[in-house]
Amino acid sequence: MSLVLDAAAQDLLFREAHTANTFTDEPVTEEQVQAIYNLVKFGPTAFNQTPLRVTLVRSEEARARLVPLMSEGNRPKTSTAPLTAILSADNEFHEELPHLFPAFPQAKDIFYTERSARERDAKLNAALQAAYFIIGVRAAGLGAGPMTGFDGEAVRKEFLDDDHTPLIVINIGKPGEAAQKPRGPRLAYEDVVKTV
Amino acid sequence: MSLVLDAAAQDLLFREAHTANTFTDEPVTEEQVQAIYNLVKFGPTAFNQTPLRVTLVRSEEARARLVPLMSEGNRPKTSTAPLTAILSADNEFHEELPHLFPAFPQAKDIFYTERSARERDAKLNAALQAAYFIIGVRAAGLGAGPMTGFDGEAVRKEFLDDDHTPLIVINIGKPGEAAQKPRGPRLAYEDVVKTV
Numbered sequence: 001m002s003l004v005l006d007a008a009a010q011d012l013l014f015r016e017a018h019t020a021n022t023f024t025d026e027p028v029t030e031e032q033v034q035a036i037y038n039l040v041k042f043g044p045t046a047f048n049q050t051p052l053r054v055t056l057v058r059s060e061e062a063r064a065r066l067v068p069l070m071s072e073g074n075r076p077k078t079s080t081a082p083l084t085a086i087l088s089a090d091n092e093f094h095e096e097l098p099h100l101f102p103a104f105p106q107a108k109d110i111f112y113t114e115r116s117a118r119e120r121d122a123k124l125n126a127a128l129q130a131a132y133f134i135i136g137v138r139a140a141g142l143g144a145g146p147m148t149g150f151d152g153e154a155v156r157k158e159f160l161d162d163d164h165t166p167l168i169v170i171n172i173g174k175p176g177e178a179a180q181k182p183r184g185p186r187l188a189y190e191d192v193v194k195t196v
Numbered sequence: 197m198s199l200v201l202d203a204a205a206q207d208l209l210f211r212e213a214h215t216a217n218t219f220t221d222e223p224v225t226e227e228q229v230q231a232i233y234n235l236v237k238f239g240p241t242a243f244n245q246t247p248l249r250v251t252l253v254r255s256e257e258a259r260a261r262l263v264p265l266m267s268e269g270n271r272p273k274t275s276t277a278p279l280t281a282i283l284s285a286d287n288e289f290h291e292e293l294p295h296l297f298p299a300f301p302q303a304k305d306i307f308y309t310e311r312s313a314r315e316r317d318a319k320l321n322a323a324l325q326a327a328y329f330i331i332g333v334r335a336a337g338l339g340a341g342p343m344t345g346f347d348g349e350a351v352r353k354e355f356l357d358d359d360h361t362p363l364i365v366i367n368i369g370k371p372g373e374a375a376q377k378p379r380g381p382r383l384a385y386e387d388v389v390k391t392v
Contacts, residue, residue, distance in 0.1 A: 002231035004337030009205035013331075014238040034385055035198035041382040042210040044330065046344045048380035054389040062392040100380055124344065124363065127320050131327030134240065135209075141200030148242045148320065159392065167320065184244035184296055186237040189230055193250040196258040196355065 013138050018180035020143025021077050023173030028083040028142065036136035043132035047101045047111075051093035051122040052129035055086040055159050065158055070169065071149035081145065081171035086155060087133060088164040089126035091118045123165065130168050137172055143179060145171035209334050214376035216339025217273050219369030224279040224338065232332035239328035243297045243307075247289035247318040248325035251282040251355050261354055266365065267345035277341065277367035282351060283329060284360040285322035287314050319361060326364050333368055339375060341367035 003010065011017075033056065041050065057066050063084065070078050078084055094112035098105040112118050130146075137144040147169045155166045199206065207213075229252065237246070253262050259280065266274050274280055290308035294301040308314050326342075333340040343365045351362045 002225070002228045003235060003335050005205055005208060005235075005335035006202065009201055010235055010335070012201060014235050014328075017238070019240045029198070032198045033389065037385050037389060039199065039201075039206055039210050041388075042213070042379075043327065044215045044340070044342055046342075048382075050383055050388075052388065056389060056391040058391050096383070100383070102380070103377060121344070123320070124323050127323035128327040128330075131239065131324040132210075132331075134324075135328070135331060139199050139201035139206070144240070146240055146242075148317070181299060183238075184298070186244075187246055187292065187296070189233050192237075192246075192248065193229065193233060193252060195252040195254050 012141070013135055017138045018143075018183060020145045020171070020173070020175040020179045021181065022176035022179045023081050023143065023171065024176045026082060026174045028172050032140050032142070033083075036133065036140050039139060040129070040132035040136035043129060045125040045128055046121060047097060047104065047107050049093050049097060049121065049125050050100060050129065051090045052126040052133065053088045053090050053164060054133070055088065057084040057086065062159075066155070066169070069151045069154045069158065070147065074147045074149050077145060077171055078147070078169070082173035083171070085170050085172060086159055086166055087126070087130045087168045087170060088160055088166045089122035090164055091115065091122045092163045093122055094118055119165065123167065126167055134170070137170070142172055143175035147171070208337070209331055213334045214339075214379060216341045216367065216369070216371040216375045217377065218372035218375045219277050219339065219367065220372045222278060222370045224368050228336050228338070229279075232329065232336050235335060236325070236328035236332035239325060241321040241324055242317060243293060243300065243303050245289050245293060245317065245321055246296060246325065247286045248322040248329070249284045249286050249360060250329070251284065253280040253282065258355075262351070262365075265347045265350045265354065266343065270343045270345050270365075273341060273367055274343070274365070278369035279367070281366050281368060282355055282362055283322070283326045283364045283366060284356055284362045285315075285318035286360055287311065287318045288359045289318055290314055315361065319363065322363055330366070333366070338368055339371035343367070
């Protein structure tokens with residue numbers, strides 16, 4: 001075997017894990033979300049900029065504001081998931097850089113004076129962190145249902161502010177009955193990886 | 197404990213893993229890269245679009261073309277890493293969608309007739325897959341050194357084509373001496389996660 005990671009962990013995180021579309025009633029606790037964050041916060045980002053921000057939609061009032069902003073096919077599962085999280089990129093992450101990347105505190109002023117540069121890097125690096133977060137949800141033995149089908153501008157206005165760009169909304173919980181669609185095919189190694 | 201993933205796997209993938217900046221001479225084999233891909237290919241993307249493409253820079257000739265396109269601080273480690281991979285987004289991923297997402301073969305024509313929509317979704321979803329790939333490198337017991345400091349347009353011209361956007365260049369190998377900088381601080385849970 002070329003992998004060091006044990007087979008059970010491979011299954012939990014990748015091989016057996018599927019996107020969950022239905023959930024049991026079991027709540028997702030604050031402790032579970034803390035454990036997920038405190039694991040995946042160590043995933044690498046450029047200059048350790050860690051621009052991901054997470055909005056946990058827990059109250060019924062907040063959920064009622066979110067559901068209509070999802071695309072139609074995503075509404076039923078977002079209505080019933082034990083927990084829904086809005087993952088966003090903080091476009092003002094550079095304010096934290098001198099603290100987060102003390103080896104090169106000038107990065108803030110050299111690379112990030114332009115908002116467009118901040119938005120570009122925040123989006124890429126928050127997306128990396130969103131993937132770590134999905135892995136973390138699975139590491140907690142939970143099912144993740146990430147969704148990009150929603151009105152981003154409306155979600156920003158309703159839950160965030162001009163400095164944050166929503167990237168992914170994710171339902172979280174114990175997978176319920178018929179939670180998973182059949183696994184879609186994946187591209188063959190030869191179609192994805194080229195050697196030069 | 198709120199996590200199901202065993203502690204050794206937590207350490208291997210997140211807690212003990214650091215970005216590697218030096219490497220031993222030990223080669224990274226084709227079998228290892230195949231094992232990494234065949235694990236992380238299962239990570240979720242929107243409509244299973246899996247737009248990540250990987251260019252393995254193995255020949256000395258190709259490495260000599262890549263190194264000058266990296267930002268200055270990234271050149272020495274890219275010169276000496278056992279393997280360097282260019283991770284890119286395929287902006288024409290939609291051609292594969294009817295095969296990859298048979299549940300909704302119309303997605304290709306409903307959502308992706310515009311190149312700008314394809315570029316946006318390819319970038320986000322390939323970034324998710326880039327993070328899964330970094331996790332996979334660690335799952336193989338290797339060090340990953342992801343870098344965004346390079347001339348993207350030059351890398352595209354030299355190694356890819358107009359349909360591909362390079363996102364991250366990543367050095368891969370067994371970490372060498374003094375491979376890791378001290379771990380940077382991470383944001384506290386309270387500064388990242390809000391509940392509504």
